Amino acid sequence: MPETLLNIQKLVFAYKNAGQTLAEVDFAVNTGEFVALVGRNGSGKTTLTRLAMALIKPASGTIYFQGKNTATMTPADMACGIGYVFQNPDRQIFRDTVAKEVAYGPQQLGFAPEAVNETVAWALSMTGLTELAGSFPRLLSRGQKQKVAIASAIAMQPKMLILDEPTSGQDPWDAQNLMELLTNLNQQGITIILVTHDMEIIAKYATRVAVLDRGHKVFDGTPSELFAGSHDIAAWGLLPPTAVALGQQLAGVNAQNETELVQQIMSIIKGRTGDYA
């Protein structure tokens, strides 16, 4: 049995002067999962991850992390368990070299100097930033800054990484690079929660998807179940990946990705040529 890392029970949250942002949401994540959290802007997905990180406190409901109730914890307390990567790395980068920047978290958490050096070296090598260790982080490209933010988070040796729309505004090249990095981290045992709008990415990388719609969890399952056609995902503000959407409109085709779609269409076409032969 995999260990339940994050366990959210009957979570309710409401902003002042607004309706409920989250209504009795249950959400549990096991060690090693790669979960995508989706829904339109304002559906409550970021609120949920902010609650998990103790950045805000729920109106009611309980959050357990590694079996411990987090009700009295602060974000700084959570930091050794969960690394939270915000959308805009410019809001956190403040030191004059990449290595020092990445060292900030472990230093704050009280790591010994040798341990800091060790974890920074590991984080930099995982994110492919080793050669940029001495660079001035502000002058890096957007994609590289994002990696500095991820290195800063994993340097604190968290069990879980939460990323808030990390690929939004990135070009396909940077986005693919980032997703490969996350897959790699996931294989190293880090549990990943990805808040995103990008269905192509979900179909390709996530092992599980949870959908929020107006504060309710309306779906929790695998990407292929989500896109199988039995859910009206457009009503949740989601667009299926192109290959899935096209496949659903073609007789005898049921594809999860581009390669499958092309293969199935080709086999229909070849069915004829095969017959001729």
Next chain:
Amino acid sequence: MPKLAPLTKLILTAAVSVWALLIPTLTGQMALAAGQLLLLAFYRPTGKHWQAVSGLALFAALLAAIQYVFGSGLEFSLMSGLKMFVMSLVFVFMLATTRLQDLTAALVSQCRIPYEYAFMFTSALRFVPDFLEESQAVREAQACRGYVFRGNPLKRLMDYVAIVEPLVLRAVSRSETMAMSLELRGFGRKGRRQFTADVALSSPDYVAMIFMLVLTIGLAIV
């Protein structure tokens, strides 16, 4: 209550300050304070503004108390506390009842203040909520990296770099973008500026101004 033009309120602000200096008696000052509170009440301000008023009152009381403790006479202490209250209260009245953009329009078109200065003033105010939001976001990002605000004052000050630096850099890049966009929108273009805000004076304004003039002269003579 008749709607007064921003210019009238600006003049009122100046007039109240003059009156506060001219009125020699405690009862007179109290009447002035009561008059302002009454005026404010007529314009139905929000709770936020009443909060500001009570804050000012508290501050004035504190000022009077300190003066008294340090050996000033009771009347003198009360007088200075009241004066301060009266003079600052009128600003609450002005800000509570006037839109900032109208104030800018009045300052530029009627008081002949260069538009660039007035614009600086309003755009600075416009960025206050954005700046607060930004500072909250930076604080949260660093909290997630173990930032805590504790320890001795020196350590706190040193730690604060983690918050201040991203904020300052963001503010710089933001003003850069804004400067660029202002040029793109023809900010420096010459020509008479037509404000969309209507700040023209009407009869209630003239009545109010005559009243203020008479009162000021009266107080000066007495």
Next chain:
Amino acid sequence: MMAVNFEHFSYAYPNSGVVLDDITLDIPVGSFTVITGPSGAGKTSLALAITGVVPHYFGGRQGGAVQIGGITSAQSSMGELAEQVGTVLADYESQLVALTVAEEVAFGLETSGFNRSQIAERVSQALMLVGLAGLEEREVAGLSGGQKQRLAIAAVLVTAPDILVLDEPASALDPEGAAGIYELLHTLNCQGKTVVVVEHQLARVLPYASQVVVLQAGSLQFAGDLRQTLAFMWQQPELRLGVPPMWAIKLTLEEQTGLSLGDWKTEEQAATELNKLTRTCAEGVAKSA
């Protein structure tokens, strides 16, 4: 008729290397031109060269020339160019300077010589056009990301420029918001505006783009219509990832079958053609059986 014309244009920011190298490019009047390419390619700099920000605001060194509606950029000011080009920057939130929605839109008209009622009329027209009618008195700070993007567009539209330049207008929006912004730009394009956008998610612009320009490391790699450019990108290993999934499917099928498929702008078009293809095949199977 060209709205914009780059003639051997090169540019370097102060204290930096060359970011745009010998660009020759025509942007026809009424076109919907998309600038794409990997990060660091010079997309934003190229867009800013149309608005005059490059080189007027930043300084730096320039070679060659940019003509905007017949005016040479280097010989005119940003203010003059602004009469022809409306710009929405990537950081559009910082572009908004006023307290309320109506004032934001009116801002660009205050020195235009219009009287108050003319300004009010134009403001409400612009807001209507972008779908923000009725929000005149709302505070800018309280708008959503998509609404702010629309407001920034309204604020440049109100001065009636012929050309609109937008740098990644949909990058902070969810899929519905992004689709909404591009539908708006399409409407404006149909009304005769020349639209130039920087966009790296080409899937968003498939239905609308009339010209796609690919930059890579400061050089113009290719400029052509959708079919030509995507076919070019598909051939380049380092650009292939930029081809949207629908066209990746189309181009793979074309490679494997030797057929030539249509220019798919929408999923419906793709589905219709693929259905025809597979059905005739299925019929073929049935007949031969």
